Each structure stands twice: as C-alpha cells, then as structure tokens.
Amino acid sequence: MFTLTINEEKFTYAQPVLISDAIHEIGLPFSMPCGGGHTCGKCKVTARGVLSEMTDEERRHLSTDEIAAGIRLACFTYALGDAEILTAEKKQEQILTAGAMEHFRLEPLADGYGIAVDIGTTTVVSYLYRPGNREPAQVVSHHNEQARYGADVISRIGYCNENGVAAPQETIVSQLNKSFSALCNAENISIASVGSAVITGNTTMLHLLFGLEPRGIAVAPFTPKSLFGEFVLPSQLGLCLPDTCRLYVPRSVSSYVGADITCAILASGMTEKKENSFLVDIGTNGEMALFSGGQLKCCSTAAGPAFEGAGIKMGMSALEGAVNKVWEEDGTLKYTTIGEKPAVGICGSGIIDAVAACVRCGLIDETGLIQEDNACYAGCIDDGDEPAIRIGNSGVLLTQADIRKIQLAKSAIRAGIDTLLHECGISAEALDTFYIAGGFGSFIDKQSAADIGLIPPSAVSHVKVIGNGAGMGAAACLLSKEKLTESEQIAAAAAEVELSGNPYFMDCYIDRMMFETE
Secondary structure, three states: EEEEEOOOOOEEEOOOEHHHHHHHHHOOOOOOOOOOOOOOOOOEEEEEEEEEEOOOHHHHOHHHHHHHHEEEEEEEEOOEEEEEEEEOOOOOOOOOOOOOOOOOOOOOOOEEEEEEEEEEEEEEEEEEEEEOOOOOOOEEEEEEEHHHHHHHHHHHHHHHHHHHHHHHHHHHHHHHHHHHHHHHHHOOOOOOHEEEEEEEEEEEHHHHOOOOOOOHHHHHOOOOOOOEEEOOHHHHHHHOOOOEEEEEEEEEOOOOOOOOHHHHHHOOOOOOHOOOOOEOOOOOOEEEEEEEEEEEEEEEEOOOOHHHHOOOOOOOOOOEEEEEEEEOOOEEEEHHHHHHHOEEOOOOHHHHHHHHHHHOOEEEOOOOOEEEOOOOHHHHEEOOOEEEOOOOOOEEEEEHHHHHHHHOOOOOOHHHHHHHHHHOOHHHHHHOOOEOOOOHHHHHHHHHHOOOOOHHHHHHHHEEEEEEHHHHHHHHHEHHHHHHHHHHHHEEEEEEEOOOHHHHHHHHHHHOOOOOOO
C-alpha cells in the first residue's frame, strides 16, 4: 500500500497507478487533448516521489527547464509508491453562455420549470427557466469532463473504439446530474419541479449520452446509430430528472451536422427570412449552413482542435492568463490577457489575432513562412530547430509548426464555406447575413478572421454573432411547441453536402492554405 497525494488530498493505492487515471478517478477537471494518446504533451503536472522512469518519448514533450522543475506528463507517468502530484491551479474558463434567438410565442412543453442543455465538445451549458419566462433564471457552465477521452469527436470516437462507450457515457451523465442539482439548488426548488427538458449536442456527443456505439460516425459511409429527434424517459439515460419530465432530444441532420446546428439555425431564424444567409459554428468541427432561395444546405469540415489551443505549443483554453487579443503597433506585438493576469499561454482568439497581425506586417508571408529578415523579427527567437514569434514581452511563443496547424484549420473551414456557396450557386458577396455561432466564433475578431482568410472579407460587414446558438435553440424548443416542430422541419429539409471526396472542396482546401484574403 502507498499514498498518492493529489493537490494536498491523500489517496491510498495497492498497485501502481497511471497519474492521469488517478486524477480522473477523483473527479478533478483535467484536460487531455489527445485522449491519453501520448501526442499532445498538454497533461503536465508537477510530480515527485516514487515514479516510473521518464521515457525518451515523454522527454521529447518537455523542455530541459520543465524536467529540472519536476514536470511530468500524466498520461506517461505511473506512481509506484508514495508520491505527490500538483496539477495546474484551477482557473475559471471563459465559457460563452449568452446567445440570441428570434422572438416567439411561449407555449412550453409542460408545466413547471424547464431545463435546456447544450452538450458541446468543449463545454457543457445548462439553463433553468421559470414557468412563463423566456430568460433563464439560472445558468451553469463547465468544461466538458469527457475531455479526458480526447479534445475532439474523432479522438473520443477512437477512445470508444478501443475501450467502449461506458466510461464517456457515465462521465457526461454524472456531469449533467451535478449541473441539474446545482441549477435547482440555486433556485431553491426540488428536482421534481422540473417538468420539461431539452438536451442538444452534436451527433457524437448525443451518441455518448445515450450510450450508443459511435464507430459508424467516423468511417464511410458515416452512418450514425441514431439521428435522434425524440422524447425519452430521463431514467433511460440515467439522469436524475423525474420520469414525469418531458425530455426531448432534437434531431441531427447527419453524422457531422448535429442537433446543435439544427438548434443554432432555429435560434438564428435564418430559414424564416427571405434573404441569403450563412451560419457557421467554428470549432473542432466547422459546421455550417446556407439558406438561399428557400433551400437549406449544410456541411461539416474537420478543423481539428488548433483553434481551441490543443496541439499549439503554448495553446490553452480561455482561462485566466491566456493571451486573448494581439495587435501590431510600432513594429512590436501588443497583447491583452484574460483577467489581466500574467501571460501563461494563448487561446484561440489570441491565435487568430496574432497570425493576422503578423500577416499584415509581413512577418508571416502568404505561404505561412516566418520572415526572419522582417523588421518585426526582433521579437522572435529560434525555438529548437525552428523560428518562433514571441508575443510582445509575454514569453508566449507562436512557432512555425503552430502556424502550419492554423493554416490547416482555417483552410478546412474556409474551403467548407466556399464549397457550400458553390453548391448553391451564389457568391460570398451575395450574402445578406453571416451568422457566427459558438464560443470560439463569438470571441474572435471578425476582421482578423477575414485577414487570415478564415471567413470571406465581404462577410465582415454582414456578420451577426448569435453566441451559444445551440443552447438558445434548445431553449426555444423547450419554451415553444411550435419551435420544436420547426426544429424537426429544419433537420428534415436540410440537404447535406458531403465534402469527403468532393473535388471542389479539395481544390479550395489547397488554395485556402495560403494567407490571402481572396
């Protein structure tokens, strides 16, 4: 028997234990972007005591200074005897909960309180509504605890393929139950007072909630077990809501255009207007929809987790100390951080700004190459064998490899936008409204996004940010039977444009790799 101390709490083990497993077993929030695949190098902890030897593979992810300071990677390191582990200080993540939705007549699914939930890949947001009110009375938001199984849907599907779906399902059900209890406690009501609920999410997240094997989502012909659009008993999912609660799960369009996009479209009201409108949710998956001439077409493109900070050398979530805004001034890069704390890394909005600023001043050329002879290069260093851009005096670096990952991500999103416009036979200039939904998309600077070629420059003046459109759409279904029916009609009418193997998409993907706005 030995004692493992994690953040000053003591736990007893009889056998060697992987540090990441021990952290997750006690319910401590701890992100592992690659799902424990030994590739991202993000699961750093301070560790001392009787530990497994550091392998060459682990060593490659750590700097000499980090090794000297006792930093280890939790997915590599085993506690073999008495040991002490310190995770990074817990900080409040900047999670988007607000959103906009069109006005509608209230006609709730049932009497009593109602709960609307958006299960995002990165975050989970829950809203409690009082009877007869269209504004939430309480909101609870947290990082999605399934992050321990991977940062994106593909890595989580990979985990399920190897280990089964039970652990991810138990994780999200437990998280939802804690959120429901927190909402009711904050409102000082019994959980039995909840008469209705709507839970939305992308198709993979809903599969994990239902305990359905998601393997078919990731391989051709990309067939999910269910597209949902149904009422279920809470007890069927292991939820703590009473079975008298009418629980609805909105319908997905396809494997990669989920119920979250159905809800975002509903919240935007785009299909009710006689205009050309585009909606995009920019995240690990770029899910998007175009409504023109009475037709609704959707697609999804895999951008990867770079915009969420995963895979970026000093990338991080939107926590205190994350560089979130960057601009060039008098030949140097200026920046701000979340909470005005000392910079410790850079989040997605800061990454977009930093790359855009460097492109504007010529520090990054159109191919994405750092220009070492540029006047601004005084703020850069060599990081190992490659050049890296230092963000002002922050100590935060953006490496050449980081820039290449951003190129891949932004090219995937933009190529999807271009392809959807092409399929509908209209130009970006013909768009009347360009809706941006989701947490990441709501925080980015739209001009920076255009300057790196992430969105069309002509769309900048037509951008309408709707925030957490998925959550607002779920709330609309909760508060209006008519809106619930409309959501089903949206999903049924939407035609998916398949991008895999699409030659136009592939051509655009290659072209949009360049840092050219047009």
